[in-house]
Amino acid sequence: MKRLSTFLLTMMALGYVYLYAPIISLIVFSFNKSRLVTVWGGFSTVWYARLFENTQILDAAWLSLRLALISATVATILGTMAGIALVRFGPFRGRTMLSGLISTPLVMPEVLTGVSTLMLFLLMAKWIGWPARRGFSTLLIAHITFSMTYVTTVITSRLSAIDISIEEAALDLGSTPWQVLRDITLPVISPAILSGWLLAFTISLDDVVITSFTNGPGYNTLPMLVWAKVRLGVTPDINALGSLIVAVVAIGVTVSSVVLTRNERRRERDIQAALLGDH
Amino acid sequence: MGDPDRQSPTPPGRASDRFISVRNVAKRFGSFTAVDGVSLDIGKGELFALLGSSGCGKTTLLRMLAGFEQPSSGQIFIDGEDMAGIAPYHRPVNMMFQSYALFPHMTVEKNIGYGLKHERMAKSERDDRVAAMLDLVQLRDFARRHPHQLSGGQRQRVALARALAKQPKLLLLDEPLGALDKKLREQTQFEIANIQYETGITFVVVTHDQEEAMTLASRIAIMDRGAIRQLDTPKNVYEFPGSRFVASFIGSVNLFDGELVRIDGDFADVAVPDLGITLRALRRGDLRGKGRLTCAFRPEKVHMSRQKPDGMGNTIQGVVLDFGYFGKDSLYRIKMATQALVRVNATNDLRAGDDEIVATWEDEVYLSIDPKAIMIFEDEA
Amino acid sequence: MKPGGWFDRRGWSDIIVGVPYAWAIVFILAPICIVTALSFAVPVLNSPPYQFVHTWPFVSIASFQRLFTDSIYIRSFSVSLFNASIATVLCLLIGYPMALGLTRVSKAANRVLLMLIVLPFWTSFLLRVYAWIGLMGNNSWFNRLLTVLYNILVPQAWHLANIQIMYTNFAVIFVVVYSYLPFMILPLYANLEKLDRTLDEAAMDLGSRPYQVFLDVTLPLSMPGIIAGGLLVFIPSAGELVIPSLVGNMSDPMIGAIISQEFGLNHDWPMAAAISVALLFVLVVPLMAYTRYQSRAEAGGAP
Numbered sequence: 001m002k003r004l005s006t007f008l009l010t011m012m013a014l015g016y017v018y019l020y021a022p023i024i025s026l027i028v029f030s031f032n033k034s035r036l037v038t039v040w041g042g043f044s045t046v047w048y049a050r051l052f053e054n055t056q057i058l059d060a061a062w063l064s065l066r067l068a069l070i071s072a073t074v075a076t077i078l079g080t081m082a083g084i085a086l087v088r089f090g091p092f093r094g095r096t097m098l099s100g101l102i103s104t105p106l107v108m109p110e111v112l113t114g115v116s117t118l119m120l121f122l123l124m125a126k127w128i129g130w131p132a133r134r135g136f137s138t139l140l141i142a143h144i145t146f147s148m149t150y151v152t153t154v155i156t157s158r159l160s161a162i163d164i165s166i167e168e169a170a171l172d173l174g175s176t177p178w179q180v181l182r183d184i185t186l187p188v189i190s191p192a193i194l195s196g197w198l199l200a201f202t203i204s205l206d207d208v209v210i211t212s213f214t215n216g217p218g219y220n221t222l223p224m225l226v227w228a229k230v231r232l233g234v235t236p237d238i239n240a241l242g243s244l245i246v247a248v249v250a251i252g253v254t255v256s257s258v259v260l261t262r263n264e265r266r267r268e269r270d271i272q273a274a275l276l277g278d279h
Numbered sequence: 280m281g282d283p284d285r286q287s288p289t290p291p292g293r294a295s296d297r298f299i300s301v302r303n304v305a306k307r308f309g310s311f312t313a314v315d316g317v318s319l320d321i322g323k324g325e326l327f328a329l330l331g332s333s334g335c336g337k338t339t340l341l342r343m344l345a346g347f348e349q350p351s352s353g354q355i356f357i358d359g360e361d362m363a364g365i366a367p368y369h370r371p372v373n374m375m376f377q378s379y380a381l382f383p384h385m386t387v388e389k390n391i392g393y394g395l396k397h398e399r400m401a402k403s404e405r406d407d408r409v410a411a412m413l414d415l416v417q418l419r420d421f422a423r424r425h426p427h428q429l430s431g432g433q434r435q436r437v438a439l440a441r442a443l444a445k446q447p448k449l450l451l452l453d454e455p456l457g458a459l460d461k462k463l464r465e466q467t468q469f470e471i472a473n474i475q476y477e478t479g480i481t482f483v484v485v486t487h488d489q490e491e492a493m494t495l496a497s498r499i500a501i502m503d504r505g506a507i508r509q510l511d512t513p514k515n516v517y518e519f520p521g522s523r524f525v526a527s528f529i530g531s532v533n534l535f536d537g538e539l540v541r542i543d544g545d546f547a548d549v550a551v552p553d554l555g556i557t558l559r560a561l562r563r564g565d566l567r568g569k570g571r572l573t574c575a576f577r578p579e580k581v582h583m584s585r586q587k588p589d590g591m592g593n594t595i596q597g598v599v600l601d602f603g604y605f606g607k608d609s610l611y612r613i614k615m616a617t618q619a620l621v622r623v624n625a626t627n628d629l630r631a632g633d634d635e636i637v638a639t640w641e642d643e644v645y646l647s648i649d650p651k652a653i654m655i656f657e658d659e660a
Numbered sequence: 661m662k663p664g665g666w667f668d669r670r671g672w673s674d675i676i677v678g679v680p681y682a683w684a685i686v687f688i689l690a691p692i693c694i695v696t697a698l699s700f701a702v703p704v705l706n707s708p709p710y711q712f713v714h715t716w717p718f719v720s721i722a723s724f725q726r727l728f729t730d731s732i733y734i735r736s737f738s739v740s741l742f743n744a745s746i747a748t749v750l751c752l753l754i755g756y757p758m759a760l761g762l763t764r765v766s767k768a769a770n771r772v773l774l775m776l777i778v779l780p781f782w783t784s785f786l787l788r789v790y791a792w793i794g795l796m797g798n799n800s801w802f803n804r805l806l807t808v809l810y811n812i813l814v815p816q817a818w819h820l821a822n823i824q825i826m827y828t829n830f831a832v833i834f835v836v837v838y839s840y841l842p843f844m845i846l847p848l849y850a851n852l853e854k855l856d857r858t859l860d861e862a863a864m865d866l867g868s869r870p871y872q873v874f875l876d877v878t879l880p881l882s883m884p885g886i887i888a889g890g891l892l893v894f895i896p897s898a899g900e901l902v903i904p905s906l907v908g909n910m911s912d913p914m915i916g917a918i919i920s921q922e923f924g925l926n927h928d929w930p931m932a933a934a935i936s937v938a939l940l941f942v943l944v945v946p947l948m949a950y951t952r953y954q955s956r957a958e959a960g961g962a963p
Contacts, residue, residue, distance in 0.1 A: 008764065011757035012773075019755070019780060019841065025802070029794065039799060082680035089677060101684040107891075107947050109899020111916040112936050115923055116691030119933070122708055123694060143940070145687040177673070206785050209901050209916075226786050230906055234794055236951070241703070242787035246728075249782040257775060279752035347861055367864045384880045391878070394866030450918035509819065 018035035023246060047240040054237065057225060064205055064222040067136070071143035074199035078144065079200070080193055084185065086152070087159040090166075105149045114213030117142050121214065132181025134216030142214040145209065147200035154199060158192035159185075297356075298323035298481060299449060304353030306339050306473040306504075307527060316353070326475050326482045328496030331491060332528075337506040341451050341485045346370045346630065348532040358448050369447040377457055379438035381426040387437050388413070388422040394445040408488040415474060432463050441473070443478060443571035445483075452484045456491050468494050489529050493517070501525055522657040526575050533581075534623050535575045537655075542566065546650060549574050560594050560653035573656040578610065579624035580652035587645050592645040611638065611658050621646060629644060689903045699723055699933035709927045713896075716893075725933035733918065733935065740915040741942070743829065747836040748814075752886065754837070755844035761876075763852045774849070777842050785839060789906055792835050796825040796907065817824035831907040832914070836897045843896075844889040851885025852878070872887055887950065895943050 010067050030048070034041025051057060085092075086099055121138050125131055131138050166188070170180045186193075208223045215224065229238060297450050299321040306314040314336040321327045329337040343355060346367035350533035357364040357371060366438045373394065381390050392409045400408075413419045421587035426434055435455070442450055455466045455471060472495055473483045486492050492499050493513040500510040508528075509521045527534060540557055547562040551574055558574055588594060597613035600620065604627075609618040611623045623646060625638075681955050700719035701710040729735050762773055766822065780788060801824055811819045827830050857876065864874045899915035906915040908914070913921075923932035 008757050008761040012761040014775075015754055015841075016760040016776060018838065019776070021802075022795050023780070023783070024796055025789040026787070036799070063940055078680045078683055080680070081676045084683075085677040085680070087794075089673065092677065094681070094766070098681055098684060101688045102680075102937060107944055109896055109916065109917055109943065111899045112940060113691075113696075115919055116695045117687065117930060118923075119694050119698065119929065120691040121900065126708055140688060145683070148683070151698055174932075183951075199903060202782055223784065223786050226784070226790070227902065227906075230786065230790050231791065233863045234790065234797070238787075238790055239794070241792060242784065245787060246783050249779065253775060253782060257727060257771075257949065261771070303951060345865055346859075347864075367861070368867045368869055372865070374862070374865045376858050376862055378856065378858055380856065381860040382859060382862070382877060393863070396876075397869075441866070564939050 004040050023033045026239055027243045027246060030236065030243040032236060032239075037238060047236040048244075050237050051240045051244075057222070058221040060225040063131045063136075063189040067143060067221060068201050068204040071140055071147055072197050072203045074140075074149050075144045075147035075200045075204075079196060080155050082148070082152045083159055083189075084181070087156050088164070088185070102149050102152045105155065108208075109252065110209035114142075114210045117210065117214040119144070125161075130179060134214060135219050136226050138214045138216065139211060139219060139221070142210050143204045144204075146187065146207075146210060147204055148201055150199050150203060151196035154196040155189060156188050161186055186253025206252060285554050286300075288447065295379070296627045298325075298358060299346075299483075300354075300356040301340070302354045302356070304340070304344060304350045304355060306336075306348060307351045312505055313351075314343070317502075317507055318353075319382040319500055319507060319510060320348060321483065323483060324481055325496050326472065326484070326495060328484045328486060328499045329502055330486055330492040330499050331502035332487055333503040337485045337487075337502045338453065338517070340502075341453060341483065344449065344483065345372055345451055346376045372451060373442040373445055373447040373449075375442045375453065375455055377437045377453040377639070379426075379434050379458075381434060381437055381441070383426055386423050386425055387429070390426070390437055391441045391444050394441065398445070408444055410534045412444050415443070415477070415615055416440045431459055432467065435467065436470075439474065443474070443480065445479065449481050449483065452482060454488075455484060456488070464491070464579075471495060474632055493529075500529060503528075520575075520654065523573050523575065526654060526656065530577060531622065532577050534574050535574045535619070536571065536573055539566070549655060553617055554566035554621070555593055555617050556593070556595055558648070558653055559650045560569060560655050561651050563655060565656065566657070570622040570657070575654040575656065576648050576652050577624075577627075580606075581613065581647060582623065582647045582649075583613075583623050583625055583638065584647075585642060585644055586645050591647045593650060594645055595621075596643065596645055599640055599642045599644060600638065602638075611644075613644060631649060661771050664817055666869075680753050687777050693790070695933045695936050697933075698929050699937045700931075701930045703928045708929065710929045713861060718765065718931075720757055721931045724938070725939055726931065727934055729875050735914055735919045736915045737938075737942075739829070739900045739912060740900075743833050743836065743914065745793050746895045747897045749842040749895045750833070750837045751841050752890065753891065755841055755848055756882075756886075758805050759852055763855075776890050777845050777849075781842060786902065789835055789903055792838060793826070793907060794832075796831055796834075797821040798824065798826070799854075824908055827909050829909055829912065832900075836900060839903065840893045840897055843892040847888040847892060848882065848885040849900035852880050855881055874957070885926070891947055891950070898943055 029040075031045065032039075032041055033044035033046065054107055082098065082102055086095065086102075087204050089095075118269050121131055121134060169185050170245070171177070175183065175276045206219075207222060211221050211224055212227070215221065220228075226238060229235060286364050286523050290612045297320045300656060301317055304314060305312065315550050317336075317340060329340060339348060343350050344357075344362075344514075346369075349364075362370060370513045382393065384437050385393065388409055391412050394404055409422075410419075415420055416439060417435060417588055418436055418440070421433060421437075422430060426437065429437065432487055435458070439452075439455075442452075452471070457541065459467060468491065471482075484495055493516075494607045496513060498510065498617045499513055499516050501516065503524060509516060511519075511521075515531055516525065523534065526532050535553050537551040537558070540548040540550050542562060545562055545615060545626045548557050549560055549572065550557045560574065563615075582588070587596075595615060597615045600612045600614040602611040606627070608624050608626045609631065611625060613621045613623055615621065619634060668697075689939045698710055698722075700721065701712050702720045702722060703709055704711045762770055762777075765773060794800060796804060799822075802827060806825075807820055807822050810823060821844060825834070852955065859877050859881070860873050863877045864870070868876060897916075899916050901920060904910075904917060910917075919932050919935050919939075922928045930963060
């Protein structure tokens with residue numbers, strides 16, 4: 001029985017209003033002429049222009065982008081290695097500890113991760129003289145660490161859903177383990193690797209708390225800058241920035257889902273046609 | 280036709296009760312018609328089977344009886360009461376689901392007692408009923424277990440007990456033996472029939488398995504593309520199929536196109552080019568004139584011998600192409616001079632090694648068919 | 661056969677395990693050990709600002725003593741746990757019907773609606789908080805709407821010019837619920853979607869009304885989803901640092917702000933470490949117990 005009761009329908013409608021009302025309000029007021037973010041003063045794109053003149057914001061955005069690109073890539077490599085080790089290497093010594101360590105940052109409040117990582121950096125600086133100053137490298141290490149745990153989760157869940165017999169078939173047909181990894185395992189999990197990278201990228205781009213503990217002076221990421229600005233009060237250029245981010249994300253998600261849907265439809269049609277061919 | 284039993288429209292005199300009455304029921308999903316104007320009557324205490332391949336509409340009909348689907352048109356009466364608009368939870372009908380649908384978070388006891396929970400019933404009475412059901416399906420020792428701690432056969436019995444606990448007027452069983460292995464099916468088959476007999480509740484079984492339908496049911500409705508193609512006792516459905524479709528759906532059959540040559544009293548002579556002879560068959564009551572038709576006979580009704588049998592009509596000669604040995608019998612494929620193949624079942628009633636009857640590859644054999652065993656259909660494809 | 665094991669060549673398979681392992685030990689395990697160790701040190705005016713006791717038993721529990729006696733810590737712990745609990749319950753009340761509804765819509769609608777749940781994830785967390793700041797301010801259209809509605813409902817004597825939402829505990833809960841709602845909906849949906857719908861039909865067939873089917877079948881079977889979603893909301897909201905700093909009442913801080921303060925402003929590393937260890941115990945230990953119970957239940961519950 002696939003029936004949607006009035007109650008569920010109402011609750012869903014209200015839920016989506018709750019989720020989207022502030023975002024829509026944010027976009028609307030980004031076109032507000034008035035300096036007051038909450039009072040309508042006529043249509044204008046002045047805040048967008050202002051945004052692109054603000055070198056502070058542009059610098060921060062560039063730093064965030066570089067950080068996210070590099071940390072997501074390294075985290076994806078490390079996370080994929082850890083995922084393959086956890087799912088496909090059988091019960092090796094220390095496996096439980098590795099899976100426990102990897103899941104720790106997922107279940108710890110960010111403030112704890114931030115404080116403990118900072119203490120580590122400070123003590124390392126004292127004991128081995130590195131990192132002398134906190135900056136891009138410390139940010140990178142912190143971002144790689146928490147992004148890696150998300151990537152590992154994505155990879156392990158995908159890999160454990162894949163029938164190991166396809167890898168065994170390749171071994172049976174004469175491939176060495178290294179060839180199996182290269183020809184079978186990695187291509188099969190490549191969608192998971194891609195989504196792991198995207199997840200790592202967005203998480204890094206969005207992080208505030210851990211960044212706030214591990215960055216040094218002069219290394220303000222975009223979220224840090226926004227946090228500082230918002231603490232001082234709301235300004236319309238943040239509205240413009242937010243609207244831009246929403247627009248980019250919405251376009252990206254829509255395009256990718258259209259492509260995915262089309263691929264899936266084609267696949268379904270192929271399956272249908274193949275099944276009909278049986279008769 | 281020859282069998283008097285076949286002529287009576289209501290075998291064992293039960294359907295006349297009309298305890299359950301389905302009147303011209305149709306169900307459409309968008310442009311697709313799942314059930315197309317089905318009418319049938321089921322008597323009180325009957326064990327009735329709906330048999331058909333997947334997509335034939337049998338499950339939709341069952342779900343309409345349970346109340347999960349509403350008919351697009353037509354009516355369903357249970358014990359004289361029109362079921363239109365009555366929700367599943369108000370119907371005197373319970374169902375044993377194909378997947379059993381046991382509640383995984385409840386013990387066997389709780390599962391069986393669940394249907395009684397929302398009835399106003401004293402706790403002691405409820406406990407007694409659950410205990411009686413546990414006895415009925417011989418699961419007394421398993422009352423406190425959870426479904427995942429039971430074997431497939433035990434789960435099946437819990438599902439049956441749960442559906443029976445409310446003492447419904449009608450019990451629906453959706454592929455009741457489908458999930459069991461072959462050995463267990465046989466045993467469970469008899470158990471279900473016994474329980475049905477003991478409780479006297481009307482059972483409607485839906486199945487795609489003809490063996491299941493034949494052994495369980497007192498009457499079978501064969502469904503195809505939303506309609507009932509034949510409704511009769513298992514024996515009549517097998518021995519006297521009403522159409523080429525039913526003949527080939529139930530059991531295995533040799534089918535040949537033929538042409539009516541003449542009618543001779545109770546017999547009809549049909550020229551069968553593929554076999555190279557004219558077969559004499561028992562005449563169907565309504566067979567008239569000339570025309571193309573289908574001749575059919577079942578593999579086990581063919582007599583096979585290596586010597587030419589004396590004085591028997593309908594005899595054809597062929598060569599053993601190949602055969603499969605099944606232990607109790609063997610299935611032969613015999614190639615005719617015309618290249619047509621005839622399938623023949625031969626019972627291995629002698630010890631193997633004793634090659635009195637057992638034919639082997641390339642042997643020349645004679646096949647003879649009793650005219651009474653030949654079925655003719657006018658619905659030639 | 662048990663998955664795994666095909667990949668047993670020595671040498672570079674050690675590298676595949678070794679590199680992430682080493683990374684995890686240095687940057688995940690070591691910080692936790694350091695924090696735990698520092699929580700038993702004493703603060704000094706030095707760099708780094710801590711010292712271990714040189715006499716037996718070499719540990720000081722002074723920080724933990726302060727944690728349980730100083731009202732500021734007790735207060736902030738209780739504010740954090742209270743806010744997180746209320747937020748979790750609210751997320752459940754809003755998220756459950758939404759997740760259930762998502763399993764009952766057509767496939768095409770489901771795809772779009774699910775995407776709309778995930779979409780805010782990909783936008784900036786800060787901007788979602790920021791959007792609410794705009795709405796909750798005393799002069800915003802939203803605040804005015806609420807004020808008007810309130811004034812209609814209450815007698816004239818209680819009328820307000822506007823409702824103070826910003827810089828209250830209520831604002832923190834409200835924004836936390838907003839930010840973490842998808843974390844509740846997604847695991848719940850994943851759980852509800854897997855439930856066998858024939859169980860609903862079986863219950864209905866046995867005489868249960870739809871609401872009884874919900875209480876007897878759907879709700880108990882969705883418990884793992886409720887717990888998973890609840891933890892995903894409860895843990896980060898208990899340690900939340902950003903939201904209270906933007907919309908909360910700073911005179912009544914949550915525990916995240918206290919940790920950050922002890923560490924950054926007061927340079928009391930041992931105190932910050934002790935609070936961290938305590939928070940870890942309160943949040944993560946129950947989680948681990950639950951995961952253990954869950955995996956054991958799964959091992960036993962496999963058909």
